[in-house]
Amino acid sequence: MSEFDQLYREVILDHYKNPRGHGIIEGADAEAEGQNPLCGDEVSIYVSFDADGETIDEVKFSGRGCAISQAATSMLVEMVKGRSATEVATLPKEELLEEIGIPLTPVRLKCAMLGLTTLKLALHKAKGTPPPEGLSDLDLS
């Protein structure tokens, strides 16, 4: 398999070209903005909860980014729907990385993590819990 096919495998290209949950949620229960200072990419994440105020009902995102960051965020949207906000707020990044399923260099890892980091920030803001240490590691270029 060529290096291209390894990184931009079909499922990544599919999510990149047809992102799930692209858009915004008016009056979202949780939202946050994230930046990747390496490349100037920005993402905004919006979350609405079920009536229980805990289960994630819907996630949408807007912004600009490379294929890896767009695809990873799109995959994340599918991954977290129906799960509890508390659980997702501390979701191990390995879970998303496994889903992405491709080898990432340190720079591209930051691209892939932009959506997850921003989603966690949104959830912590909504819950009033302090974001854990290292959540802003996107700023450490």
Add this chain to the structure above:
Amino acid sequence: MAMTTQAKLDAPKVRADFPVFEHPIHGKPLAYLDSASSSQKPRAVLDAMREFYETSYANVHRGVYDLAERATAGFEGAREKVRALINAPSAREVIFTRNVTEGLNLVAYSWGLDNLGPGDLVVITELEHHANFVPWQQIAKRTGATFRAIPIDDKGELVLDSLDEIAAAGQVKVVAANWVSNTLGTINPVDKLTAWAHEQGAIMVVDAAQAVPHRRVDVQALDCDFLGFTSHKICGPGGAGALWGRRELLEQMPPFEMGGEMIRSVKLEETTWNELPYKFEAGTPAIAEAYGLGIAIDYVTGVGLEAIEEHERELAAYAMERLSELPFVTIYGPPADRRAGIVSFNVGEVHPHDVAQVLDWEGIAVRAGHHCTQPLMTRLGIAATTRASFYLYSLPEEIDRLVEGVQKAHKALG
């Protein structure tokens, strides 16, 4: 200065002096198109630094032994080479720094804090690298001065018609501009800006990071007040740079950093400063690196700065011609005859990171991102670009490979 006609640059021959090109990347010959970020190093510099460390290294200045004298001679010899390179009146006005960023911060802090206040104007341009933007923005904030940017037009060239309006907003005290834009390759009219700054009673600070390695620079002919450049972009090692400043200004300014070397006498009650340039060189400097910069200057001037400038102009023109054959490519900045060897572009909607990634697999090194010019990206209404930049070892074949790689990226991801 007598004008000499130099032979055209023989890039394949120059390239053979750079060991990095002997090592394939992803199994392909390296096409290094990122020299605006940092340049590769010729064998002459690598060998000379090794020999310096093996035969002549010690701390500079105060040592009384032979080795320290040799180290000092190497270090001060490099200072003289920097002086000659930019035609400064005196080597005492040449301060060794770590990089351009440190030189610009030195001026912003040391000169700015003492000379700026409410009602004063700090003028930069929309083309600035963050290194010549953020220090001035922050010093203006601290002193209450007003911070204004000279706008650019849609071709990425400064709108000089805006100068009168800017001057009406207060007392212009400092104008800080890059000679060549690191993102767009725009060659700024620094001579006109210097004349305007002086008409306003302001000082002129030139970020020459992208100029000194690529064209002849003469600080006396330009008549600016400060000019900084860095070693690693002119085939020298990292960790060394130089700031030239007008003696009258440097003498009035307080030291930027304090410690060893920069003092004349230290008592409990007070300290007096060493003479120029040592007043601004606290602590042990990057000795072998400064020496290596001197060797790099010998190398680059040996090839010839006029020949390098012409070579890069031809490469930029060729790159723009080839890239504009692709309908999905947008090129930013001025036409080829008014730019240096830097070409920023976008490939349809494909993100520059993805373009650079695909190019890397072809052995082509380019930079993708905002190039430390976020205000410029905002002005252009984009987040990032892919940037190809050229130097004395760059070849037209590398541009052909770039164009092929760009097509590949667009086909796969566009």
